[in-house]
Amino acid sequence: MRHIKRTLYILLSILLTIFFARAFESREKMPLGAEHQIILKKDFSVTRDQSLDWAGYQALEQEVFQEFEAKIEARSHETSQLSRHSAKGANNPNRLANNWNLSYKVEPARELKGSAVLIHGLTDSPYSMKATAHIFSEAGLETFVPRMPGHGFNTGSLTSRDKEDWLGAVSLSVRAADTAREPGQPLIIGGYSNGAVLALRYAIECDTKNLPCPDRLLLMSPAISVTKFAWLGRLHRFVSWMPYFSQFRWESIYPEVDSFKFTSFPKSAGFEAASLASDIPEVLEDSNLKLPPILAFQSVVDATVSTKAIVAFFKRQNGSDHELVIYDMNRFQHFSEWIKAEIRDLKTFKQSAPLPMTVTILSNESTSDRTIAEYKLNRGELEYEITSTNLAWPKTVYSLSHIAIPFSPDDEQYGVNGSAIGTYSPSGEHGIISLAPGYFQRLRYNPFFEYQKERIERWLAEALTAE
Numbered sequence: 001m002r003h004i005k006r007t008l009y010i011l012l013s014i015l016l017t018i019f020f021a022r023a024f025e026s027r028e029k030m031p032l033g034a035e036h037q038i039i040l041k042k043d044f045s046v047t048r049d050q051s052l053d054w055a056g057y058q059a060l061e062q063e064v065f066q067e068f069e070a071k072i073e074a075r076s077h078e079t080s081q082l083s084r085h086s087a088k089g090a091n092n093p094n095r096l097a098n099n100w101n102l103s104y105k106v107e108p109a110r111e112l113k114g115s116a117v118l119i120h121g122l123t124d125s126p127y128s129m130k131a132t133a134h135i136f137s138e139a140g141l142e143t144f145v146p147r148m149p150g151h152g153f154n155t156g157s158l159t160s161r162d163k164e165d166w167l168g169a170v171s172l173s174v175r176a177a178d179t180a181r182e183p184g185q186p187l188i189i190g191g192y193s194n195g196a197v198l199a200l201r202y203a204i205e206c207d208t209k210n211l212p213c214p215d216r217l218l219l220m221s222p223a224i225s226v227t228k229f230a231w232l233g234r235l236h237r238f239v240s241w242m243p244y245f246s247q248f249r250w251e252s253i254y255p256e257v258d259s260f261k262f263t264s265f266p267k268s269a270g271f272e273a274a275s276l277a278s279d280i281p282e283v284l285e286d287s288n289l290k291l292p293p294i295l296a297f298q299s300v301v302d303a304t305v306s307t308k309a310i311v312a313f314f315k316r317q318n319g320s321d322h323e324l325v326i327y328d329m330n331r332f333q334h335f336s337e338w339i340k341a342e343i344r345d346l347k348t349f350k351q352s353a354p355l356p357m358t359v360t361i362l363s364n365e366s367t368s369d370r371t372i373a374e375y376k377l378n379r380g381e382l383e384y385e386i387t388s389t390n391l392a393w394p395k396t397v398y399s400l401s402h403i404a405i406p407f408s409p410d411d412e413q414y415g416v417n418g419s420a421i422g423t424y425s426p427s428g429e430h431g432i433i434s435l436a437p438g439y440f441q442r443l444r445y446n447p448f449f450e451y452q453k454e455r456i457e458r459w460l461a462e463a464l465t466a467e
Contacts, residue, residue: 020239022248023236023239023240023245023248026245026247026248026250027244027245027247029247029250029252029253030253030254030255030434031247032246032247032250032253033083033255033256034071034072034085034154035072035083035084035085035154035155035156035256035264036154036155036156036250036253036264037156038068038071038072038154038156038157039156039157039159039160040064040067040068040071040153040154040157040160041067041160042060042063042064042067043060043064043149043150043153043157043160043161044057044060044149044161044165044168044169045149045161045165046164046165046167046168046169049168050168050171050172052172053172053175053176054103054105054144054172054173054175054176057103057146057169057172057173058102058103061102061103061147061152064153065102065153068153068154068157072085072154073087080255082255082257082421083255083256083257084256084257084258084259085154085256090419091257091258091259091421092259093259093260096259100125100126100127100130100260101125101126101127101147101151101152101153101259101260102126102147102152103126103144103145103146103147103173104126104145105142105143105144105145106133106134106136106137106142106143106145107137107142108137108139108140108141108142108143109137109138109140110138110140111140112140112141112142112180112181112182112185113139113140113141113185113186113464114140114141114142114181114185114186114187114188114463114464115141115142115143115144115177115178115180115181115185115186115187115188116136116141116142116143116144116177116187116188116189116190117143117144117145117146117170117173117174117177117188117189117190117199118132118133118136118143118144118145118189118190118191118192118195118218119145119146119148119170119173119189119190119191119192119195119196119198119199120145120147120148120151120191120192120193120195121191121192121193121194121195121196121221121223122193122194122223122269122270122273123151123155123158123261123262123265123269124151124192124193124194124195124260124261124262125147125151125152125260125261126145126146126147126152127259127260127261127413128192128260128261128406128407129145129190129192129195129406130145131406131407131408131411131449131453132190132218132220132406132456133145135453135456135457135460136188136190136460138457139457139460139461139464140464141188141460142177142180142181143177144173144176144177144180146169146170146172146173147169148161148165148166148169148195148198149161149165149166149168149169150165150166150269151262154256155256155262155263155264155265155266156266158262158266158268158269159249159266159268159269162272163272163273163275163276166194166198166272166276167198167201167202170198170199170202171202171211174187174189174202174206174211174212174214175211175212177212178212186215186216186463186464187212187213187214187215188214188215188216188217188218188460188463189202189203189214189216189217189218190217190218190219190220191218191219191220191222192220192221192405192406193220193221193222193223193304193305193402193403194223194273194276196219196220196221196222196223196224196296197222197223197224197273197276197277197280198276199214199217199218199219200217200219200222200224200280200291201276201279201280202214203217203291203292204280204289204291207289213292214292215292215463216292216293216294216295216459216463217291217292217293217294217295218294218295218296218456218459219294219295219296219297220296220297220298220405220406221297221298221299221302221304221305221402221403221405222296222298222305222310223273223277223304223305224277224280224305224309224310224313225277225305225306225308225309225310234267234268234271236248236249236267237249249266249267249268250264250265250266250267251265251266251267251270252264252265254434254435254436254439255434255435257421257435258420258421258422259413259420260413260420263435263439280313291317291322293321293322293463294314294317294322294323295322295323295325295455295456295459296310296314296322296323296324296325297325297327297405297452298310298324298325298326298327298405299326299327299399299400299401299402299404299405300326300327300328300329300361300399301329301399301400301401302401302402303401303402303442304402304403305402307326310324311324311349314355314356314357315352315355315356315357317356317357321358321379322356322357322358322379323357323358323359323360323459324357324358324359324360325360325361325362325452325455326359326360326361326362327362327399327400327405327446327448328361328362328363328364329398329399330364330370330393330397330398330399331363331364331367332364332367332368332369332370332393333367333368338398349361349377350377350382350383350384353377353381353382353383354379354380354381354382355377355379355380356379356380357379358376358377358378358379359376359377360374360375360376360377361374361375361376361377362374362375362389362391362448362451363375364393365388369392370392370393370395371388371389371391371392372389372391372392372393372448373386373387373388373389374386374387374388374389389451391447391448391451393447394447397443397447399443400443400446400447400448401442401443401444403442403443403444404442404443404444404445404446405446405452406446407444407445407446407449408445408446408449408450408453409445409446409447409449411445414444414445415444415445416445418444418445420444421435422439422440422442422444423444424440425440426440
């Protein structure tokens, strides 16, 4: 017993040493600015504002906007000219024709055929759903794109809202979409990253909560995987309440230079996203729930979520017409020799066939060039249908990224010629600029967005015809 106690004391000492070492290390991060410290108290709270309708939610956003403008103006001396919060800065979203950080609705471009809700991701904004909302509009869907609580204004406010607030905003938006459609018309819910998980959670719970349920789900880079160590995201609170360790609350702290996405990442937000995702497997296993047909898009290499976990999720679904579209890495031989990670190979899916869902993979026709073929393994089948396409990898792109999926190459912010700072390719000595090199290396647009658009259009046409 004495030896056991001694071992436990040693382990505890090691853990405490590591914990405080990390706490002191956090002080080397960039100092917190006004955007990291301001909390917007008027932002949507499910315990206070759950009775709001869509118009009421947008009116509340205007109050939050005024609250933020007053607070940031009082500390304007702390913002740089490149900051999204600089009144005269090029990255201030208020200087653009439309501030896409706020909730918006896109009217159908033709006769109303249904309604939809599209949900953005964590640290993101409704801007990321703009291109997809246009696809839905062209199909005849009245599309609601809500701003999730804690987003859109400043990254510090993200620390004051949780998954229940996000789910409350989703429910509010779906109620609005349900009212907008005619009887018998379909209701479709889509989401990107954490927004995809929110869409999935809503679809799982809607029937038991007597809420309108979706007829189909669109998921892009769905963040349904969760690390077993997600609970560590709250341990910082033991010391971060002290101003000396305030930076320990943040996983990363960078200048807020993106008009429509937070650059810094608070640990509390990561914990909430992980908690949201961790509930899904348990709910699915404890019920005989049948989800509506799902169309999902995912990069085979994703630094944010596990593609393996997403595939495992689809393998557990039976009885519905689900399809997972995977963007493979560029297997052109000049790139494949550099890749250090073990990357899922096409034969992996074939070895586990037949599958309960359809898997479509965009991958090189061969390692000798950059041309793309479509490899489709239909549900219940054993062999791929291989179809040549007119697609090819851009010369300098070796894979898609988690954040690239919903943006087209023509996007004015994140496209090939986009104005966002993240699209730059600065060169020089390392360790000089405050933004990490990986910030600029990460691809911000989807070279195959036109393929994705056509695939979504066909899927929507099937949904509208079926109804």
